[in-house]
Amino acid sequence: MTVVTAADFAEELKALDATLRNIESVLDLDKLRRHQVQLEEAASAPDLWDDQARAQQVTSQLSYANGEIARLEGLRQRLDDAHVLLELAEAEGDPSAFAEVGTEVIGLRKAIDELEVRTLLSGEYDSREALVAIRAGAGGVDAADFAEMLLRMYLRWAERHGYQTEVYDTSYAEEAGLKSATFAVKAPYAYGTLSVESGTHRLVRISPFDNQGRRQTSFAGVEVLPVVEQTDHIDIPENEIRVDVYRSSGPGGQSVNTTDSAVRITHVPTGIVVTCQNEKSQLQNKASALRVLQARLLERKRQEEQAKMEGLKTDAAGSWGDQMRSYVLHPYQMVKDLRTEEETGNPSSVFDGEIDDFIEAGIRWRKQRELADEAA
Template structure:
């Protein structure tokens, strides 16, 4: 057991060393020092946009440096803990060392995947939009299942979430939903979820218990930051207000606080009804509109940003199937990664799918280069 333990630690050390090499830790330290000098300048906030960019970059790079340093320290401490446990023959210390080994393995694997997220927007929070597609009430129900899946995933990782809007279907489920996952690299991680998801099951809404195939679409956008300069003219907007509605279309508010904004030049429509006031809903809807316009702008500027939409040839339409009948399986159609436990996946256990998707995308980029 001791030799096996040491072999795993040695493999982890090699993997972490490779991560440190890819991240170029010494260069990262120099970048942090340079950004700290910039951030300390007394005239920094004379240019708010530039200041926002500096402080944002500094925060991200400090977090990366701290994370690698902590993992390296934990790995060094683990070797000492294991040696002590072996020398003293203490079962409690041995169990502690094995639990830490498991935890470190997961953390270093996650960091290894993080090094593959090198896109311009990857470090940002994510705005996720889910909408029901073909399949009637089953599709609406599936869309709600997907929303729950992502929210539970965020909860597992202690990521903050904020629901901007939910449009409920009449019988069950949702027509669409928009929410934010507020965490570093949430966009880079969740962007591989973009595309059409397919559910096959015995429909709980069919009185003859027939098998039904339904579809839902997932769109993932990077959160807009002040430095993005997304220009929106008030004259290009049509703003409608209405009463918030809950399941079955019933009114959940006695005032017209919900807001729908139509960007007339592009036809993009966004809405928000989950905040308490009309002003708050308008501000939230504008954030989503800015994210959608940023997406469109960048796609026009550079062809490689096609990955933000399904239009890229490397993505295709359907990206994952969830089969609940006649057998149990979730399978990613791009990476071939699969799970025989759909219940766990739909409860937010999607990290293995996310990791496989990120590795697959990096491979696609490498092959195309």
């Protein structure tokens, strides 16, 4: 049995201190504080809510800045307190105090490792908000049910982090679940964080929809796009789109599914189709659908530019492989990422939004691939 000494703890705390200083430097804590002050001034303007879109952007960014600063300052305080606790434990020779230091070191290491992942998000669009689209794949009603489980998983993940979300479209399947859903995660770096979730997800379980209780394998696809900003210059001429209106389907109330408020926009040159039906107003749905269309066109443009640079054929799915994560509920319980080998034996916690370990492993995996590609 290895005995951990005070010198070992001191060395570990020194290493954690160096890592945290590097994170503070990369994330530029001073700049973040200045930005916080600017956002507070903007948020206190009496005419802020005259422009609701702008107001939501300001409040979202301020909430994010407050959270990031509190997180950094909290870790710095915990690290300083751990140093003091170690000195007291050494002076008093108290075994229980040493045990407390050990517990705190483990907690600090995990928290600092999680924060370090943020420094790996340096892509062109990584700092953007995210649009997430989920589609049921092969597997019939089980696949539709799985798509709804994934929607809840990501919304719960966002809720756990205090990130605002907005569901733009939910297309319900006939028997159960969803054919597709599109929603936004309105937090800085949501795209960079969630982009590693793109790909095909697989579920293996005893089907609750099979009266013979047979095991069923079903699939769902997840697509993550960066939200378009005004500087992106994604112009869509009116003569290139076809707009259809129809009555919303699925659960609703008041005027949501009693008027022709749902909107379907087809981009004629590319064949891209987007829908939005979750707002009461046809104009609101059209505006949301246009934002989703712009995001898809931006992603298409990015992929084409990347493919041109690499001399490769554009294949969004191929960059992740056909399957990126398996959720097995029978004959054993396990969720495993097929790229990173990250796994857990607690699928229920994963479906309840506890996916940070998978996301962090995915971000590190992607960075390693990027570095390997650069070296090659």
